Amino acid sequence: MYCKNCGEKLDDMAVVCPKCGCPTDNFYANGNAGDKRPAADDAPSAGFSVLCFFFPIVGLILYLVWQDTYPLRAKSCGKGAIIGVVVEVVLGLLVGIIAGVATCAAFAMTAPY
Ligand SMILES: [Zn+2]
Secondary structure, three states: OEOOOOOOEOOOOOOEOOOOOOEOHHHHHOOHHHHHOOOOOOOOOHHHHHHHHHOHHHHHHHHHHHOOOOHHHHHHHHHHHHHHHHHHHHHHHHHHHHHHHHHHHHHHHHOOO
């Protein structure tokens, strides 16, 4: 058979392409897909979203750890982490702008002219 990804000629028993590393039909037929199947108790988790919102680095780690076994929960973590990062960046910019404006205003008020 041939690799579906790169067209390399493969051994009929090969489970992954040695050239590009892509899984072949055998990979899934051998039940490896079962190992990758999400755990039965996988579910989106609002709690983890909130946790990862406040600690995006935790969210990133949990996302990487869980993306195979708990994809839904991992997605909750990833989403929370991304929103957390965006909000923190926006808040950081706002605080910076406000602080800058306040500094300018204070400087203008204390200026002698
Ligand atoms: Zn290949």
